[in-house]
Amino acid sequence: MIKSLGKCHYCDDGKIEVRNITVDNKPVKLYACSNAHWSYEHDIAELTSDSTCSFRIFQNSLLRWNKKAIGEREIRTLLSESQVKVRLYSSQAKKEYYKWLVLDEEYGCSVVWDVFIDPDEDEKE
Ligand SMILES: [Zn+2]
Numbered sequence: 488m489i490k491s492l493g494k495c496h497y498c499d500d501g502k503i504e505v506r507n508i509t510v511d512n513k514p515v516k517l518y519a520c521s522n523a524h525w526s527y528e529h530d531i532a533e534l535t536s537d538s539t540c541s542f543r544i545f546q547n548s549l550l551r552w553n554k555k556a557i558g559e560r561e562i563r564t565l566l567s568e569s570q571v572k573v574r575l576y577s578s579q580a581k582k583e584y585y586k587w588l589v590l591d592e593e594y595g596c597s598v599v600w601d602v603f604i605d606p607d608e609d610e611k612e
Contacts, residue, residue, distance in 0.1 A: 492559055493566030495520040497592055498540035503566055505559060516546035518562050518595075544595030549588075552598070553578060557588075565590060572604065 495501030501520035508517050511530065522540035525532040534541050546556045553576035564571040565588060573588045575598075585604040591597040 489521070491521075492518060492562045495522070495540060495542055496566070496569070496590055497542045498522050501540050501542070503542075503544075503562065510545075516556070517543055518546070518557075518559075519543040542592065542595065548594070548596055549573065549575065549598070552576070557596070561588070565596065570599075573598070 489504045491502040491504055493503050495503055498520060501522040503518050504521055506517045506519055508515055508527075520540040520542040523538050523542055524535045525538075526535055527533075544557065544562065549557060554573060557573070561571050561573060570587050570589045572585050574583055574585055576583050583606070585606055587599040587602055587604065588596050589599055
């Protein structure tokens with residue numbers, strides 16, 4: 488039984504599922520649409536011909552901003568609310584900060600840089 492985290496926003500009947508893949512010999516979770524499949528040759532992933540969608544988010548998409556992994560709960564929220572607040576870390580300023588993460592058809596997700604989030608803001612929802 489494959490666990491589904493939510494509905495795909497980019498095709499009709501796709502569900503986002505968790506897959507364990509290996510990139511550069513390291514295990515990585517991939518959150519991918521059930522209608523998207525890749526064949527891997529060396530480090531190049533190619534969409535298979537039976538795929539009708541190409542949506543996926545790599546667990547480590549935010550590594551550049553010092554977030555090691557995007558968790559399954561964050562993906563669930565991202566899919567149901569189209570955005571999720573994520574905690575990033577600035578190694579220059581040596582402090583954490585928060586940003587909204589939104590869905591992106593090409594990259595899976597992208598950070599909304601021009602919206603400032605007050606770290607002391609109450610989390611009432
Ligand atoms: Zn899809």
